[in-house]
Amino acid sequence: MSAVSHPSPRWRTHGLPAEVTSFVGRRREVADVKRLLPGSRLVTLTGVGGVGKTRLAYRVAAELCRAFPDGVWPVELAELENPELLAQAVSAALGVEDHSGRPPVEALTDHLRDMTALIVLDNCEHLLPECAVLADALLRASSSVRVLATSRQLLGIPGEQTLDVQALPLPGADPGSVEASTRYDAVRLFVDRARAVRPGFALTEDNRQAVERLCRRLDGVPLAIELAAVRLRALSVQQLLGRLDDRFRLLERRSCAAVERHRTLWALIDWSHTLCTPEERLLWARASVFVGGFDLETAEEVCAGDGIAREEVLNLVAGLVDKSVLITEETPFGVRYRLMESLREYGRERLAECGGTDAVQRRHRDHFARMCADTLASESCQLKLLSRVKLETANLRSAMDYCFGTAGDAAYGLRMAADLRNHWLSGYLGEGRQRLAQGLALHHAADEARGRALAVDGWLAVVDGRPDEAVRLFDEAREIGERLGHGVILADVALQQGLLALDRGDAETAITLCRAADARHRATGDIMGRIRASLWLAGALTLTGDLDAAVRTAQEGIALCEAHAKSLYRAHLLTMLGVAFWRRGDTGRAGTLVRESLTFHRELGNSRGIGLNMAVLAWITAADGRYERAARLLGIFERFSREPRSRQAIGAQVAGYRHLRPYQEECVAEIRRALGETDFEAKVRGSARLDVDQALSYALEESAGDDVAEAAGPADGACSTPLTRRQTEVARLIGRGLTNRDIAAELVISQRTAEGHVEQIMHRLGFGSRSQIAVWISEHDGRNGTEVEHRGRHLR
Template sequence: MTTVTTSASRGQHNSGGLPAEVTSFVGRRQEVAEVRQLLSVSRAVTLTGAGGVGKTRLALRVAHEVRRAFRDGVWLVELAALENPGMLARAVAETLEIRDHSTDPPLQVLADHLRDKQTLVILDNCEHLVDECAVLADTLLRAAPELRIMATSRHVLGIASEHAVPVTPLPLPDGDGAPLETLTQTDAVQLFTERARAVLPSFAVTDDNRDVVTGIIRRLDGLPLGIELAAVRLRALSAEQLLERLDDRFRLLTGGSRAVLPRHQTLRALIDWSHALCSEEERLLWHRASVFAGSLDLEGAETVCSGTGIDREDVLDLVIGLVDKSVLIREDHPGGVRYRMLDTLRQYGRERLCERGEEARLRRRHRAYYRDLAGRARAEVFGPEQVAWFNRLQLEHANLRSALDGWLATPADAAIGLSVATDLLYHWITSYYLGEGRAWLERGLAAVTSPDDVRGRALWAGGWLAVIQADLPAARAMLEECHRIGERLGDESLLGYAELFTGMVAMFQERPRDAIVSYEHALERHRGTGDPVGLALSLIRLSLARSFVGESDAAIDAAEQALKVCDAHGDGWHKAYTMMALGVEVWRQGDLPRATELERQSLAFNRSLGDLLGVGITIEVLAWIAATQGLHERAGRLLGVLETVWSLVGAPLSGYGHLAGYHEECQARVREALGEAAFAAAVRRGARLPYEEAVAYALQEDKPGGPDPKEAPEARGEQAALTRREREIAQLVAQGMTNKEIAASLVIAQRTAEGHIEHILTKLGFNSRSQIAVWVGEQARADGDALS
């Protein structure tokens, strides 16, 4: 079994929050079965063991095998790069893709989100945060009765409900007398063979080398990470040479004794050897790359790690060398290739960096690089590279967090940290980090009190985040101070943004005329400074406000101006919000096809970006349109979808509270048209859809031509609402199979089969298995008619 850690970025996710396995999983059948069984009876399972023993891979393998038993997903929370204990709850929330816009404490947000969820959360590498992980796990388990937590740690968490499973090295093979076929089936030999073939495709265990291979594994004490690091040496050495060098190295540590080494010494010695086999420049790059949190790309390595011993143009070859030696792990992302270092190797590199007296200097270079990166992102936030920057900052979040923590912990650098936190404003808004972003800004504002443009920018940025969180008193206070600083400095940009977000506060307080005045003033100032971001934001909000007071022509004019600004700069995100705003007014005027198309385009973009707030607002308008069209069943389901989306965001219509009246009117119209029972059923069906299916339903991707107003709403979408697995199980129900028989037929747990059947009943609005059977027959007849 290997301990390779894989990316948990959204681009790599499958199975509802698990990273894809980049190398094959070998062995551990008994351990997998034991942990699976424990998870069925215990709510907290901790895999304990030394570094390099394979805790993470065992946890991932179990998670992949049990994922179907958890209807709300299985999530891997990687904690190795998290240095600030205070960020633990936020790190878990962002992994679970919770975009909470409330002001509640992160742990409370987590507890509320998981309260009714059937979820498995894996807390990976807890040992440096063991007390904080214990508190978090205990709190969440008490709040969420269907939650399971699996942790990997060198120490147990120590909570009452915990079951600890020691993860030991792979059993050592018996090389004497065992048939070759039996020997090659042992876990340790299989792992060594597979990893050896990755670098030497012709490698095989034979009668000639069997003793050498078993000798290598014995010298490595069966440690999976040790086996992997040693196997890569076969690129340059024969198996005999590899064993000889292992013997020499380990004998030095024991004064010539052949006694088995303590395992931590074995691993340390092997890493020492890997280190010694690197060139001087490769070793230096290894040390310096250890300052990165999470992962790094080639640009980061070239900028931070070059100089004094490493020429920038040589970094690529050195990176390739470290990948070849399994020190760095290559990961492919849509934005390009990144490199990750196993935590054990990162800690080793950090120790060596400290020994050289270079850690402080490299951390400063790391922070400077991310200061410049944030500045570049801010400069290009309104343009064709916008989405690429949003995605890149997501991948760099662990590094950005580390850099911010370093600046704000140093009084002399706090102003830089505050400026960077402000530059990252769109990262906070478009990702899972809105609450975290506001916390960084508030920490910086507490440390940087000079009434200058740095504080002024941070104040209006914090004000915007507070508005989105509906924290109006805090927003007003920040915006008023920003206005005072702007007047003192004569800074039109500060004054423009203060006016813009003051207008948003007025809209929240149901003072649309005051809001319009503020938006107009903001617009005038941003035109004067030539700021396209300020122009677009002001025009979008002005359009919504004009629409709200019934000034249709002015609303459409403002939105069309905003579209021109966005198109002139190749912007997509602001354009999506502009189309949403324009769609609201077009709907109010009765042009339902155009309004639908505007909202669908906006929704498609926001889905691709993962912007839940944008997704929620556009689905709101689509629900209103459906109700106006008389598609009451569809409108009801969309209202149910919104329950899911707004629960993920943390607040309904976050930042757009003035539109709540339209939501209430839609709800009342659909309830009256369907009747209370049918309305509740439609909402329930929508709320039960998984997120991706829900958005696809809102986009009507199952029917590209769009809705037919004459189509009976009840007849639409029911089959599409079932997943492929659910349709398969529905067929087996129709054949009269019991839950146990279905589970055996599909090789799944009976509990899983029962869960699927419950989902089918809920989605179709049925209350018995016989209704499912009738429905399957009707679908089959309908399909036959369509083919005849």
């Protein structure tokens, strides 16, 4: 049972993917793990590589979803190379985006403190000490959290229970019949995977003994069986067995230090390597520098050259896909490819053997450095760029690790960290500050790279609520800018100081600084600087009550964003424009603007932007006298902020907008007075329990107000359905045979949003395929139609 592809959409209640291949065997192991988890809060599945630990953990987690109302969350660690980013990786998998500047572990434990959740830490072996410390911290923070880990070694913390995942059961020398042979899971797995590559394949008396012997030669290791089965595209079982036997006899004379099963698996990978052409082997080795996958264009840039022509890469990639060396994954940006971890490790050894690691790593670094620069300079859609950067997070981390670990390359990594400033602000604030600090500690030259990085780090420090740090960083950045005569650095420092003044509530100073910075940015031709100046200037003008000027400033900034495809800042400016219109009493226009901003932030998965949108929508709704809805929006705001309501001030939760704190406090007080304490608390608590899809649909008015109540269960006498209205609509389109792309076009939403709806539907209904959804919606609509007809007859 090989590891399946794990798509990672940004928002979901349970993060488990649908199984893309059948789950064979392991009934006893599933039952054992389910028995261990209630009594032990940490269960670790151990075993050799390729034995199926991940697949077993995910199956158990899927069967236990109902027992964990706050989510079952898989955290794939194989692609995480830097142990210092472990807490951030777990936070990202759980959707935790903390902007308080606290240590990541503290933010994560606070998030989980009152939750009942299961966290699956997958592939811990290369981060064993760090995983042990983190798991212990999580379990100490909450008595309702369970951890299911997979590792080749125990984590070694008190209370840990372990299950050694063995290879699949194998037939003896001759079980005697086809029926007897198929009772063994190893044989069943081989037959199942063989049918996937050769439809119609069956276990017969003619091939039974060859299949049994082959499974025994592979020691019942699921990954080895699957890698062998794919060869049936070109070979018969007998041919496969003959070649495998010859190869293993040769390989068994290798090191006696390796575990037998591991040697066998490695031998199979080695054999797969020999079946590739020399060019495919070279591409395999070079592709091992990628962490978390890559697309074709990236492979052409990084892997071509020195023996591989750029125009050959497509055919070589296709050849490795055909040989099951590369796994394909569908993403909103097209097809991506990745190596399973054991195959990637093998490729890295081969790359080191041929002495090509540094050259390929430098091409990898250069490619992702250009991607970082594009997030600032490119005229293409900013939403697409930032979403792409999120998809490439593992590769970007690897590239920066290479820069900071290579003599003379620290400035290169520092420029990458500074260029990613918008990425850091879309949910990665702590990591951004850590990366900038790392680079600044290594690169001390008073040059452009350090000056820009200091200015960006100062900006992030303001957002992080650390004004004293920001002042120190700005002072050094300004000194470098003056020494170099660097207008861009000086303009950036002036603008960030305007933000700092605004953050401290000094609107008049902020206005002066932002206008001065805007003039500097005009002189240097810095469009992004002008856009940011308009955002903060509009906020300061709103605070002073100069609403007409605030509206003009925000509209000018929006026009710049639209002319230069800066959609992230357009969304922020739409919100600020909405605040200005709300202050002018035009709640209708204000609500339209903020909902448009929210639609963008939903697509990006930016909880910081979503949190601000929810708060402003609550203010607007309260101004219209719709206090119950306003209270529910405050509850949804809390759902995204994950902060106690005792600190219900927008500045406490949405960093970088602390100047809006008085508006939030006034709104909360007004709604409390209107509803009374009991009703207010009930409305806030009820909507805070909504899942992300329901919450966003409610805020965007895609569903009626009763969808909020629906989350707690149907009303008496109503037809029970676990889906929201939007999800039911999507299910009906699936029943009509529409693809995700077709659904997106039909509902005028993005394909990514459509994919998220489909995954939520599968989770809620406990299904693993679209065909099951189609059958369910047909039966559901049939039942409802019968009930409606019955009620109609009764009324007549």
